[in-house]
Amino acid sequence: MAFQVLVLNQISSKGLERLPAGSYVTGKDIAQPDAILVRSADMHGMDIPASVLAIGRCGAGTNNIPVKAMNARGVPVFNAPGGNANAVKELVLAGMLMAARNLPQAQRFVHELPPSDDIDKQVEEGKKAFAGSELAGQTLGVIGLGKVGCLVADAAIKLGMNVMGFDPHITVDAAWSLPSQVKKATSVEDVLKNSAFVSLHVPLVDATKHLVNRDNIRLMKPEAVLLNFSREGVVDEAAAVQALDGRQLGWYVCDFPSGAILRHPRIIALPHLGASTREAEDNCAVMVAEQLRDYLEHGNITNAVNFPAVAMPRESNWRVAIANANVPNMIGQISTAMANAGLNIHDMVNKSRGDMAYTVLDVDSPVPDSVLAAIRNISGVLGVRYLPAQP
Structure with missing residues (x-):
């Protein structure tokens, strides 16, 4: 299944090209998007579908995005710091x-x-x-x-x-x-x-x-x-x-x-021209598209304004990414759910940022739906994504 990406503004084609056809569908009329790309559109009054896994802002500021509401849903909001610098x-x-x-x-x-014959004199004076x-x-x-x-x-x-x-x-x-x-x-x-x-x-x-x-x-x-x-x-x-x-x-x-x-x-x-150059729009769109793709396909997080930075090279074909409240014993409960199912954690990264924590685990064998459901049922877990390697 291709990822569905809703585009709210005119986004640079150089950025959209980083989301390859076949794996991604982009457009302005996507009802159940996996992600949203936005520039200046105000999203505060928008009914953001429950299907949304991530939001990418093709610029630095995120005042037009309801970041706190996305925190509660475990949805990272990406931006492009330095892209328009x-x-x-x-x-x-x-x-x-x-x-x-x-x-x-x-x-x-x-x-x-x-207009007159003595314009030179007027200029000099x-x-x-x-x-x-x-x-x-x-x-x-x-x-x-x-x-x-x-x-x-x-x-x-x-x-x-x-x-x-x-x-x-x-x-x-x-x-x-x-x-x-x-x-x-x-x-x-x-x-x-x-x-x-x-x-x-x-x-x-x-x-x-x-x-x-x-x-x-x-x-x-x-x-x-x-x-x-x-x-x-x-x-x-x-x-x-x-x-x-x-x-x-x-x-x-x-x-x-x-x-x-x-x-x-x-x-x-001036009429908000700071980032209004072709080069800046291209840079920001490329940065955010690449960050969005890395998150959707591998669970890695770079330049999210509400999540910690987490990047882990894949060392197995089966990956689980978990967004959760930053509270004690969360890792213990997740590890117990894996162990109870006889699953071995090959590698793991856990980081926190304020009230938000994020965990990425590579597992040595396929993860059954029952295990994912058990993790989702842990109090404080906001979202669980299963990311098996694509063939």
């Missing part, structure tokens, strides 16, 4: 240049010039109002040093900027990729106070909502540029507008237009 990095650089050189105002000035500053020698503060933040820091250094960064939860991989020239900041306030440009690259969670707010935005330099290409709620828009109107901030550049900031002369609001 270069696209976002380039847009951040564009935002810095637009603000530093007053490009939106300058372009508007030229656009509104009346008018351009004085748009004199800007160069990036080289300026200080960029980066808050959030994941894949995008590290790329932004590296690009800024190559442009001759000084860079300071802050991330209390930096990963080992990010630390290795961070340029050595980046000065370590001690706090968000440290970055805001000492930077001519501040670029935000953090997820929107309770701890980062209004990370930049009325209390700390006043620490920024009057001509400073605040760039938000992470999530709308990371910046208190009202505080940004107030700071701009009070000449306590130079520019606010973001990727999230709203009624509160439209047509403000010192705000550059």
Whole structure:
């Protein structure tokens, strides 16, 4: 039987090609899908069929997916961290240049010039109002040093900027990729106070909502540029507008237009273009399709936002994958169910992440339905999948 994959948005053909015909059927009208591929469609009001085993988000953020509800069903939600990182990095650089050189105002000035014989004279007289500053020698503060933040820091250094960064939860991989020239900041306030440009690259969670707010935005330099290409709620828009109107901030550049900031002369609001490049869409779709396939066929998990990472090479033809609540004695009960049926566990991996745990077992012989049913009946087990090797 081929896996059925429901596609909610236009997904890059390069990604869909990673789900081979014959083994996978993809489409927008699949009633009982095994998996769902999505980009921006809001799934919170969607009746997600019980048949769904996994959801793949072709991008980094998963705010449009009911992740907590999927936790309760034992359904992993995959994403593509870093797949659009270069696209976002380039847009951040564009935002810095637009603000530093007053490009939106300058372009508007030229656009509104009346056709005349003395247009050269008008340009020469008018351009004085748009004199800007160069990036080289300026200080960029980066808050959030994941894949995008590290790329932004590296690009800024190559442009001759000084860079300071802050991330209390930096990963080992990010630390290795961070340029050595980046000065370590001690706090968000440290970055805001000492930077001519501040670029935000953090997820929107309770701890980062209004990370930049009325209390700390006043620490920024009057001509400073605040760039938000992470999530709308990371910046208190009202505080940004107030700071701009009070000449306590130079520019606010973001990727999230709203009624509160439209047509403000010192705000550059772009229509959520961060990941909107052909390359980024291809990269994200390929990453997620490959992760989805590895999970559906082998039970391995890479880049799931709600499950631990688990990858185990196959060493037998019979594999069982179990999603369960992270509670004591779960492995003991699973092992007992196998032993009672005379089954030998050849290899096993068990990992947890918060309240969720995930176990993959390779068994030396076929696993009867009665054993799978016994495991499903263990209190706390959310889902059991039997994955015999395909001929």
